[in-house]
Amino acid sequence: MSDLHLYNTLSAQKERFVPIHDGKVGMYVCGMTVYDYCHIGHARVMVSFDVIYRWLSRYFEVNYVRNITDIDDKIIKRAGENGETIGELTERFIKAMHEDADRLGCLRPTSEPRATDHIPQMLDMINTLHSKDLAYQGASGDVYYKVANFSDYGKLSKRKLADMQAGARVETVDDKDNPFDFVLWKSAKPSEPHWQSPWGLGRPGWHIECSAMSTCCLGESFDIHGGGHDLQFPHHENEIAQSEGATGKQYANNWLHVGFVNVDGEKMSKSLNNFFTIREVLQDFHAETIRFFILSSHYRSPINFSDTALKESRTALSRLYHALKPFDVVDTDETAWGSEYGQAFVCAMNDDFNTAQAVSILFEIAGEINKAVKADDMAGGQRFAVILKTLASVLNIAQTAPQAFLQAQIGDESISESEVLAMIDKRKQAKADKDFALADQIRAELKEKGVELEDSRAGTSWRRV
Incomplete structure (x- = not known):
């Protein structure tokens, strides 16, 4: 795996990846603060690191840690507004987070440490920083890091x-x-949750939570630390100061940051009323379409989220499924990685996980499938279909039955499967009656409703467009 190169934010350049321990990788990704539903920016981080996890796991034993922040100012405020306990709020949104990630086709991390389970480790780290003159207590009772x-x-x-x-x-x-x-440590306020500490009753600051959880799960130094671009400063900068200040060792060797999600050209923000949760978007678009949209860009690049972009992604992904449709590909085949396309795909992924290039290779393979079908070379088409499905498996796209994806009804699409089949039967009868004008009219009506018919010797099939 010496050919894997990562763009390391710390060095601001691509570097060959060499794990600290042979054959093993420790990766920590900043997770969610669970006081609300996950938004589309969270989806990008989830999906991007899911693919990074899947790719690394082909070569290494990966310990993928993604934390859960379950104590925070926003959590306390929201629980109070809702008239529920902090535990009730956080459990509800942890469950929702898992539901969203599962629907997006993401594997669960190896572990998901919660902040409230690691208070002793946080206090130990703060105490060490205090002993090294890197922390002090202010008049308010709060404990600060001395930058x-x-x-x-x-x-x-x-x-x-x-x-x-x-x-x-x-x-x-x-x-x-x-x-x-x-x-580092906030002094207790009336009615807020608190823990005992050498500096009085209080609760942890946000930054110390990740330093304590990451080093507890992965050790004082580990291979990869990731998160959204917006966390680079101050959160990740503060993590480095805390962790390296306490241990005297390099905290993380490689830092990976996922680019921003813009909405119709503007940064996503509740104040701009362009803020979308994952489950809101899933009402209108297939989960795999969202995943494909995210992976069609390099993880470090900013992406522009819009209905138009998602519709284009659905159309593009449909092309892959349409190419696979004539073939019965049940299992993947590891020999596909030795093909010309497999080697090109490996090169793309080893170049800082370039999923955009990897996806373009899948379309090249789809083109080969279509050429084989046109030439009535079904054996050749089957061979390329196996290659496509095998390579796409590491992205977790194009893995479901083609017809199931192509015919899936999402949101308020205007026509159901039973209605489509009824109109196809009506068209079949019209053609039998030689009423070709009616047959053409039915085809046109279906197309207006987003359904395209495909006639072949085997009969009429259909897909949503």
């Missing part, structure tokens, strides 16, 4: 503390030594 005492602060985001201090507008907090110092 000025960590010389590498800013190395991930390529920011210099002095420059940030000179140009930033940061809200002044009276008990901070430096406006960029960040909270």
